[in-house]
């Protein structure tokens with residue numbers, strides 16, 4: 001069995017989860033489910049990033065001990081994953097012992113390989129981004145993200161990042177698929193070409209973090225700490241652990257575009273320095289705006305995924321998020337578009353097709369799948385089923401999730417039109433043999449749609465497959481047609497209209 005390791009970023013626990021966190025997790029989930037249905041042995045990791053100045057500040061502001069504070073907030077991320085039907089296999093917290101042990105060992109390895117030295121950091125720091133900036137990078141005295149910066153001067157350990165510039169460029173050259181999408185890749189390459197400076201990897205002005213081994217005045221820089229989660233969850237430093245052997249190097253680190261730099265520059269440099277193989281791909285997605293506006297706490301327009309789910313339904317929300325945004329680009333949340341998609345694409349197209357087909361099966365054949373000759377089925381629709389499956393896989397391979405969904409919806413449109421054209425209610429009076437063929441091929445269209453929607457809307461797709469009494473649900477089973485003579489249960493509405 002082939003292995004596939006996919007990770008989400010680990011989320012800062014300074015605040016409650018919002019649509020951005022939900023989206024990153026959902027994108028990973030869709031890919032993880034796809035690979036599982038393709039027969040891979042998948043490990044999907046998510047978790048929380050709990051150290052650093054930002055979290056310490058948030059805990060202090062609430063007058064709570066940081067560990068207690070992170071315990072409380074981390075649970076909300078874990079719950080969100082569960083509520084959203086995210087199929088993660090593990091959930092890592094950076095305050096866990098397994099992680100601290102791995103980070104300490106990783107540091108010691110970098111040190112032993114002579115890539116760490118002690119000096120002094122003088123420069124700008126953004127607590128919100130947990131990132132260092134050079135004077136030239138500031139825009140109007142702020143970080144490029146708009147976050148405030150503060151001047152810091154402190155004793156610090158450094159990682160010799162500048163030494164890795166050529167090796168990184170060589171690696172990008174040899175692995176053209178390493179950074180997705182292309183636009184992000186160009187950004188990263190330009191940044192590296194413009195020259196890398198050594199990276200400060202420890203802080204002394206606060207305490208909430210993992211201590212530098214042998215120098216307890218220093219805590220390890222939160223990004224070095226956080227990135228290591230991808231291997232601490234596999235049992236690092238034990239290179240012979242089953243998980244390390246099966247799942248490292250990672251197949252896909254899925255991240256938002258804002259944190260590509262940490263994953264595509266720092267992380268590979270750290271890994272090379274620690275003699276570990278590099279991940280195969282960094283997949284960067286775009287950002288959501290809310291009704292056209294940047295999402296921010298100060299604007300008060302943060303979208304709570306839980307209220308979306310409550311208002312519109314879980315699978316409807318999952319569908320909207322994956323359909324609305326062209327993966328890799330930015331996208332906008334609007335209530336109007338959400339309702340339009342739920343009603344026209346889900347209720348009127350997919351839902352209506354299932355309802356019409358299954359109701360006619362009950363009405364004209366008492367629920368029994370008719371016996372037909374396959375070669376006599378409508379050739380165009382049969383061909384469309386094959387083409388749909390083929391194109392869907394192609395789009396998913398390109399990480400074009402919205403494109404894959406569009407292909408499924410188009411099949412729904414075509415099948416509904418087929419019903420209108422054939423007018424089965426008339427055939428029922430004149431030609432039962434033709435009617436049997438029409439209903440059979442429609443059942444097949446529903447079956448294919450249900451298979452293909454599993455990764456996006458697992459509950460709803462499974463309900464449809466249940467109604468069709470389909471047992472085997474892997475993609476390798478998609479060519480097993482429905483069996484004549486089987487009696488299907490009376491249909492139940494799967495995609496209600498939103499009103």
Ligand code: MSP
Pocket residue numbers: 008009010011012019020021023024049226227229254255256257258259286287288289295
């Ligand atoms: N803790 C770091 C990641 C460390 S990974 C080793 C971090 N955490 S975060 O909580 O700030 O962000 C987590 C993810 O949420 C990122 O992938 C980020 O891009 C995503 N989003 C945050 N706001 C977003 C939107 N408005 N839209 C889409 N995704 C956004 O960064």
